[in-house]
Amino acid sequence: MTRIVLTLLFVLLSPLAFASDNWPQFRGPDGTGHSDATGLPTEWGEGKNIVWKTPIHDRGWSSPVVFGKQVWLTTASKDGRQLFALCLDRDTGKIIRDIKLFDVAQPQYAHPFNTYASPTPVIEQGRVYITFGSPGTAAIDTKTFKVIWERRDFECNHFRGSGSSPVIFRNLLLMHFDGSDHQFVVALDKNTGRTIWRTNRSIDFQDLDKNGKPAAEGDLRKAFSTPHVVQLNGRWEMISLGAKAAYSYDPFTGKELWRVEERGQHSASTRPVLGFGMIFYPTGFSNGQLYAVRTGGNGLITDTHVAWRVKRGASNKPSILLIGDLIYMIGDTGIATCVEAKTGEIVWQQRIGGEYSASPVYADGKIWMFSEEGKTTVIKPGRTFEKLAENHLDEGFLASPAIAGKAFFLRTRTHLYRIEKK
Numbered sequence: 138m139t140r141i142v143l144t145l146l147f148v149l150l151s152p153l154a155f156a157s158d159n160w161p162q163f164r165g166p167d168g169t170g171h172s173d174a175t176g177l178p179t180e181w182g183e184g185k186n187i188v189w190k191t192p193i194h195d196r197g198w199s200s201p202v203v204f205g206k207q208v209w210l211t212t213a214s215k216d217g218r219q220l221f222a223l224c225l226d227r228d229t230g231k232i233i234r235d236i237k238l239f240d241v242a243q244p245q246y247a248h249p250f251n252t253y254a255s256p257t258p259v260i261e262q263g264r265v266y267i268t269f270g271s272p273g274t275a276a277i278d279t280k281t282f283k284v285i286w287e288r289r290d291f292e293c294n295h296f297r298g299s300g301s302s303p304v305i306f307r308n309l310l311l312m313h314f315d316g317s318d319h320q321f322v323v324a325l326d327k328n329t330g331r332t333i334w335r336t337n338r339s340i341d342f343q344d345l346d347k348n349g350k351p352a353a354e355g356d357l358r359k360a361f362s363t364p365h366v367v368q369l370n371g372r373w374e375m376i377s378l379g380a381k382a383a384y385s386y387d388p389f390t391g392k393e394l395w396r397v398e399e400r401g402q403h404s405a406s407t408r409p410v411l412g413f414g415m416i417f418y419p420t421g422f423s424n425g426q427l428y429a430v431r432t433g434g435n436g437l438i439t440d441t442h443v444a445w446r447v448k449r450g451a452s453n454k455p456s457i458l459l460i461g462d463l464i465y466m467i468g469d470t471g472i473a474t475c476v477e478a479k480t481g482e483i484v485w486q487q488r489i490g491g492e493y494s495a496s497p498v499y500a501d502g503k504i505w506m507f508s509e510e511g512k513t514t515v516i517k518p519g520r521t522f523e524k525l526a527e528n529h530l531d532e533g534f535l536a537s538p539a540i541a542g543k544a545f546f547l548r549t550r551t552h553l554y555r556i557e558k559k
Contacts, residue, residue, distance in 0.1 A: 157172050157174035157175075157542065158541055158542050159203055159204050159205070160201070160203040160204075160539035160540055160541045160546070161202055161203070161259060161260045162202060162257065162258075162259040162260070162302070162304060162305070163200055163257040163259075163302040163363050163408065164408050164456060164496060164537070165498070168304065168363075168365050168408055169410050169458070169459065170410075170456060170458050170496055170499060171458075171460075171498070171499050171500070172498065172499070172500035172540040173500075174501060174540050174541070174542065174543060175500075175501050175543070176543040176558065177501045177503075177540070177544075177545065177557075177558075178545075178556060178557060178558045179503070179515055179525060179526040179528075180526055180528060181513075181528050181530070181556045182528055182530065183531060186557060186558055187554055187555070187556060188556070188557045188559070189230030189554070189555050190230070190553075190554050191225060191230040191231070191232065191552060191553050191554075192551060193212055193223065193551065193552060193553055194221075195212045195213055195214050195215065195219075195221070195254075196212060196214075196215055196252040196253070196254065196550075197211050197212035197213055197254030197255065197536075198251070198252050198254070198255040198494070198535040198548075199211045199212075199254050199256055199258065199302075199536060199548075200537045200538070200548065201536070201539045201546045201548055201553060202257065202258050202259065202260045202265070202539065203227060203260075203539050203541040204260045204262070204265075205227075206226065206227045206228065207224050207225070207226070207227060207233070207260075207279060208224070208225040208226075208227050208539075208553070209223065209224050209225075209258050209260055209265050209267075209279075210222075210223055210258070210536075210548065211223070211254040211256070211258060211267055211269070213252060213254035213269070216244060217241055217244030217245070217247060217253035217272070218240065218241050218242070218244055219237055219239075220237070220238050220240075220241065220253060220254060220269050220272060220273060221235060221237050221254070222236045222238055222258070222265070222267045222275075222277060223235050223236070224236075224279070224282070225553065227541075230553070234282045236277070236282065236284075238269075238273060238275050238284070238287070239269065239272055239273040239275075239287075239289070241253075241272050241273075244272070245271075245272075245294060245295055245296075245298075246296070246297075246298075247295070247297065247298030248297040248298055251297055251298035251300065252298065253298060253299075254269060255298060255299060255300045255361075256268050256269065256270060256299055256300060256301055256302045256303070257302040257363075257536075258303075259302065259303050259305050260279070261305060263278065263279055264276055264277065264278060264279060264285065265277050265279055266303055266305070266310055266327065268299075268303050268312060269299060270291075270293065270298075270299025270300075270301070271291045271292060271293040271294075271295065271299070271314065271316070272289070272299075273288070274287065274288045274303070274310075274330070275288075276310075276327065285328075285330075286329055286330035287330065288330050291314055291323070292318070293314040293315075293316035293318065293319045293321075294318045294355070295316050295317075295359070296316055296317040296355035296356070296358075296359050297355075297356070297359055299361075300361030300406065301314075301315065301361055301362060304363065304364055304365070305327060306366045306375070306388050308326060308327055309325065309388065310324070310325040310326075311323075311324050311364050311366070311388065312324075312325070312364075313360065313377065315338070315358065315360035315362075315379050315380055316355070316358065316359065317356075317359060318358075320338040320358060320360075320379060320380065321335055321336060321338060322335070322336050322338075322364070322384075322386060323335045323336075323391075324388065324391060334390055334391035335391065336386060336391035336392070336393065338380075338382070338384070339396065340381060340382050340396065340398055356403060356404060356422070357380060357381070357403050358403075359380055359403070359404045360378065360380040360403075360404050360405045360406070360421070362377070362378035362379070362406055362407055362408060363407075363408045364376065364377045365377075365409050365411075366388050367411055369411075369432045369433065372394075373388050373389065374386070374387070374388070374394060375388040376409050376411075378405035378407065378418055378420075378421075380403045380404055380405065380421070381398060381399055381400050381402065381403050382397060382399065383396065383397045383399070383405070383409075383418060383420075383428070383430065384396045385434075394434075394435060395434040395435055395437070395438045396436075396437060396438070396439075397428070397430055397438055397443060398437070398439050399420045399426075399428070401423065402420040402421045402422065402423055402424055402425050403421050403423055404422045404423075405418070405421040406419075406421060406453060406454050407419050407454070407455070407456040407457065407496070408496075410457060410458070410464075411432070412459050413462070414431060414432055414433075415429045415430060415431055415432065415444055415478070416428075416430045416432060417429050417430075417457060417459060417464055417478065418430075418457070419452050419453065419457065419466070420451070421453060422453050424448070425448075425452075425453050426451050427446065427447040427450075427451045427452075427457070427464070427466070427476065427481075428443060428445075429443070429444040429445045429446075429481060430444065431443075431444050444481070445480065445481030447481050449474070449483060449486070450466065450468050450472055450473075450474030450476075450483070450486055451466070451468070451474075452466045452467060452468050452493070453468075454469055454493065455467050455468075455469070455493050455494065455495060455496045455497060455537075456496035456497075458497055458498075458499050459478060460504070460518045461518070462477065462478050463475055463476065463477065463478060463484060463518065463519075463520070464476040464477075464478050465497065465499075465504055465518065466497075467493045467506045468493065469492060469494070470492060471488060471489055471490045471491045471492060471493060471508065472486055472487070472488050472489075473486065473487045473488075473506065473514075473516070473522070474486045475520070475522070484520050485521060485522050487522040489506065489514045489524070490508075490512070491508030491509065491512055492508060492509040492510065493506065493508055493509065494509055494534070495507040495508075495509075495535060495536060495538065498538055498540060499518070502517075502518070503515050503516070504516045504517075504518055505538065505545075507534040507537070507538060507547070508533065508534060509533045509535060510533050511529050511531060511533040511534065511549065512527060512528070512529055513526075513527065513528040513529070513530075513534075514526075514527050515527070515528075530547065530549055531549065531551075531552075532549035532550040532551045532552065533550055534547065534548070535548075536548035536549075542557075543557055543558065544556060544557035545557070
């Protein structure tokens with residue numbers, strides 16, 4: 138009997154029993170950038186608290202996802218002609234599989250800042266779902282490493298390159314396609330890849346130039362954001378940030394439930410967060426702002442449900458964090474901002490330096506921010522700015538971090554690291 142009790146305690150207390158042991162999608166287990174991991178290192182550097190460091194060939198800004206003993210990420214040739222999915226052994230960092238998923242005869246243009254492998258995979262027991270946007274999407278069996286299904290028929294000119302990551306909701310794989318020519322959201326049967334529904338964005342994307350003639354600038358139609366599915370007041374909603382508008386859709390049918398238009402801004406790139414009966418998100422580039430939108434709306438709700446807006450310090454690329462009653466964000470140019478979630482009042486701002494694309498994370502009672510120069514700034518949440526540590530790795534961060542167990546999985550421009558206390 139004693140042995141049975143001890144065995145049960147071991148199972149219950151094992152790291153594998155906790156949600157923090159997996160990081161299955163962009164922004165973590167619940168899509169908010171939060172982890173319940175503890176015992177994470179606050180100090181590291183080249184040669185310090187590095188369990189392994191594995192070079193990743195070619196280029197990609199997709200974040201790693203972690204499930205069980207596997208770590209997955211994508212990469213692509215610089216010219217976009219070859220698209221790959223990589224699986225690494227979580228314990229050793231060894232590349233288990235290097236799968237060339239797609240050959241692309243005529244790649245679209247991608248901005249030099251972006252890559253052809255920027256969307257983050259999403260993984261669950263037995264399957265990982267990989268997308269590169271319109272060049273191809275595939276489901277892979279994580280035991281046999283065989284491709285279960287693939288789709289290459291979606292037409293979308295990503296213009297600057299793709300960036301939106303897929304999410305899983307029940308039997309659906311939900312994805313954004315916001316390009317210079319077509320803007321739509323789609324739900325696929327995750328088991329077969331079959332289209333369940335497809336919904337075009339509803340607002341008029343016809344823009345006029347300074348002479349009053351139609352403008353063809355693709356940036357005004359482009360977006361890079363990742364959807365977020367939540368249940369609000371008994372109704373399931375897929376919160377979806379596009380170009381010049383934020384939407385809510387019924388995830389089962391694709392029906393638009395409401396939208397907030399922001400025609401002065403465009404190219405939303407983040408994943409929204411929710412709290413206090415509101416949805417919080419940065420609107421994107423060109424006079425971007427942080428919005429708070431009250432839940433429960435129907436139809437066009439720009440004038441009725443926007444609770445507050447904040448322009449100072451609003452990030453363009455990094456997603457935001459909601460911790461308690463405070464919102465934390467890191468601007469693209471290295472200014473950290475803390476905002477009162479209920480009112481939109483700025484609590485503090487602090488320049489920490491650097492350029493930022495990766496999204497910050499919250500774990501072990503701390504906030505971690507990762508710069509393009511390779512600096513990680515660790516701060517304490519609260520109403521006054523308090524820096525706890527600063528660390529550096531070579532080559533810098535464009536990909537957002539993953540946390541699993543007591544380790545960070547950090548992708549730089551050239552390598553994937555496992556960072557953990559030794």
